[in-house]
Amino acid sequence: MGQTARIFSSLFNIYSGGGRLRKVMHNLFYVMLLLLLLGLPQVNTVLANSISDSLPAGLLASCKIYVAPRIDYPLDIDGKLNDKAWQKAPWSDLFEDIAGLSIIKGTRKDSVSRILPTQVKICWDHHYLYIGARLMDPNLQATLHKRDTIIYHDNDFEVFFTTSPEVNTYYELEVNQLGTLLDLLMPKPYRSGGNALIHWDLKGLKLAVALQGSLNNAQDKDTGWTVEMAIPYTGILPFGAKSPKAGDYWRINFSRVQWDGHNGTSGWERNKGENGELLREHNWVWSPQGIIDMHAPDRWGYLFFETDSTTKPELPLVEIQKKALWDIYYRQQIYRMQHGKFALTLAELGVSATVELRDPASKGKFSYSLQLTAGKDWFRLSLLSPASGFRRILSLDQNGLVDVSVQRK
Numbered sequence: 001m002g003q004t005a006r007i008f009s010s011l012f013n014i015y016s017g018g019g020r021l022r023k024v025m026h027n028l029f030y031v032m033l034l035l036l037l038l039g040l041p042q043v044n045t046v047l048a049n050s051i052s053d054s055l056p057a058g059l060l061a062s063c064k065i066y067v068a069p070r071i072d073y074p075l076d077i078d079g080k081l082n083d084k085a086w087q088k089a090p091w092s093d094l095f096e097d098i099a100g101l102s103i104i105k106g107t108r109k110d111s112v113s114r115i116l117p118t119q120v121k122i123c124w125d126h127h128y129l130y131i132g133a134r135l136m137d138p139n140l141q142a143t144l145h146k147r148d149t150i151i152y153h154d155n156d157f158e159v160f161f162t163t164s165p166e167v168n169t170y171y172e173l174e175v176n177q178l179g180t181l182l183d184l185l186m187p188k189p190y191r192s193g194g195n196a197l198i199h200w201d202l203k204g205l206k207l208a209v210a211l212q213g214s215l216n217n218a219q220d221k222d223t224g225w226t227v228e229m230a231i232p233y234t235g236i237l238p239f240g241a242k243s244p245k246a247g248d249y250w251r252i253n254f255s256r257v258q259w260d261g262h263n264g265t266s267g268w269e270r271n272k273g274e275n276g277e278l279l280r281e282h283n284w285v286w287s288p289q290g291i292i293d294m295h296a297p298d299r300w301g302y303l304f305f306e307t308d309s310t311t312k313p314e315l316p317l318v319e320i321q322k323k324a325l326w327d328i329y330y331r332q333q334i335y336r337m338q339h340g341k342f343a344l345t346l347a348e349l350g351v352s353a354t355v356e357l358r359d360p361a362s363k364g365k366f367s368y369s370l371q372l373t374a375g376k377d378w379f380r381l382s383l384l385s386p387a388s389g390f391r392r393i394l395s396l397d398q399n400g401l402v403d404v405s406v407q408r409k
Contacts, residue, residue, distance in 0.1 A: 058102030058290025059330050064301040066092060066286075068122040069309040070246065071130070075123075079179075079208035079228045081132045089121040089132070090309050092286055095256055100288025107292055108280065115284050116224075118256045124305055126243050128206075128230040133157050135256060136224040140215045141268045142177035148198050151175065151182040152257045152281070157227050160294055161252040161303070163236055165319065168192075168401055170251075170297055171236060173202070177225050179209040189295045192399040204232035218263045244305040249313070253289070253300035258282040298326050298400065314360035318394065318404070321368070324355055325381045325396040328370070332379055332398070341376040342398065355383075 071085040095118040097110045117136040124130060135157060142154045151174040152158070162170040168189075174182040183202045188194035207229045213222025233243045244250075259281050260271040271279045283292065287301035304313045328351055335343045343349045351370065358365050371382040383394040395403045 055327075055330060055334065056099075056102035056104065056290055058100035058288055059299070060327065061101050061288065061290060063299060064093065064287035065304065065313070065315070066120075066122055066252070066301060067304045067306050067309050067311055067313060068124050068129075070305070070307050071123045071125050074125060074128065075130050075228070075230060077206040077208050077228050077230050079210035079226055081121075081134065081210075081226050081228055085123065086121065086132060088309060089123040091119045091121050091134075092254075094119060095254070095284040095286055096288050098255070098283040098285045098289050098292055098294070100290045102290045104292060108282075110282055110284070115282075116256075116258065118284055120254050120286060122303065124244065127234075128232055129244075131159060131227075131229050131231065133227040133254065134224060135226070137213075137258075138221050138223075139218060139261075139268075140177050140211055140213050140222045140225060141261065142180070142215060144176055144180050145178060147180060148182050148184075149180070151180060154178075154180075155259055156257050158255040158257065158294070159229075159252070160255070160297070160300060161250055162297055162300075163250055165249060165251055166402060166404065168297070171202070172196075172294075173205075173229070173231075175207060175209065175227055175229075177209060177211060177215060179207065181205075181207060186295070189297065189400060191293075191295065192401070194295075202231065202235045204235050206230040206232075216268065218268060246305055246307050247313075249302050249304045249316075251297055251300040252303040253294065254286040255294050256282075256284045258284065298322070317357070317359045317361065320357050320360065321383050321385075321394050322396070322402060324357060324368075324370075325383055325394065325402075328372075328381055329396055329398075329400065342374050342379045343372075344374045346370060346372050 069088040071088060073085065075083045075085055094112075095115060096112070097115065099107070099109050103109065118133070120131060120133045122129070122131050137155065144151055144154050154176040156174050156176045158175075159173040160170060168187075170186050172182075172184050172186065182198070183200065183205070185197040185200040186194050187197065208227075210226045210228075211222070212224050212226070214220055233241075237243070260279055261268050262271060263269075273279050283294075285294070287299070289296055289299040291299070302315065302319075304311070306313065328346075328349060331349045331351065332342050335349060346353055353370050354367055355370055356365050356367050366385065369384040371384065373380050373382075377398070379398050381396045384391050393405050395405075
């Protein structure tokens with residue numbers, strides 16, 4: 001990956017809310033910081049030979065899929081994950097570094113051997129979505145007791161999800177080893193000017209944590225901790241909406257925040273660098289984001305609701321179509337960082353006006369037209385496909401808002 005890609009990744013990390021500080025700071029600060037950085041000579045003078053070469057590799061990677069089985073009776077939420085119904089749900093892949101395949105200048109990327117084993121499993125019934133997690137940890141530590149404090153200042157487990165593949169609004173849950181919860185609603189991502197609604201509470205949530213070891217005791221060696229939760233559909237779906245049915249899918253991802261620490265004079269303390277500032281936390285996730293930013297819902301994995309976990313669902317064609325537009329969306333972000341404005345034509349982005357996509361279900365390949373309308377600080381991408389008298393338009397704008405509509409030829 002070239003220098004432009006690394007600069008883009010670092011800047012995008014700041015602009016899009018990848019830094020943890022972004023969760024509690026106003027968006028304007030970061031926009032101003034980005035504009036300042038764009039004025040630096042080393043940024044303005046770096047020109048990529050092609051936009052494609054500048055894209056962080058992790059942004060082009062496929063997102064993972066989890067198939068959640070339906071269970072016949074409610075689970076007893078005690079944090080232990082020993083209910084027989086959990087046997088129907090497989091453990092996920094082990095968590096990876098959030099950057100995935102990307103190499104991001106100025107940030108640490110953890111190798112597999114450095115990541116503490118972490119996995120999740122999911123199942124569902126007519127009333128709840130159930131999530132279980134196991135996190136290996138030789139030194140259990142937690143200090144935060146008050147709900148809706150910034151829980152990631154402790155080692156924590158986090159869930160990010162939307163209730164529909166088209167929804168820009170999403171939810172975030174964070175829990176530490178004490179079982180202290182932060183639940184929030186995001187009307188839209190930080191990169192689109194969104195602000196967290198921390199006063200929102202997920203009514204009816206059932207949550208429990210079980211420890212395999214002793215908390216805040218550095219004199220012994222612990223095994224880890226497990227999390228179990230039941231998310232009620234009544235707390236997250238619109239009024240009148242029905243619970244999911246087999247074949248439905250949501251977007252979801254899981255994150256584990258882990259801090260390096262030591263035993264200080266007043267107990268366990270997070271490590272600091274030579275400048276006296278806290279060393280950056282580790283970010284380990286189920287489906288790698290490709291950027292240091294969990295608040296990019298387009299990079300989350302897919303959760304399929306099925307009757308049995310052995311079902312092998314195919315992604316709907318619309319998800320392949322959206323992915324084609326998201327790739328161009330990130331090209332536009334790179335172009336803007338290089339030139340201080342969005343590209344006005346597809347040619348400036350090195351993109352053809354037609355694209356061929358493969359339908360996972362039918363295995364057929366289809367040709368689509370791409371359209372770009374844009375100004376200096378806005379753009380709208382559209383994918384048009386001919387289909388028996390109609391042209392289906394899938395669009396994506398500079399705010400990451402996806403719109404699907406149909407118009408006659």
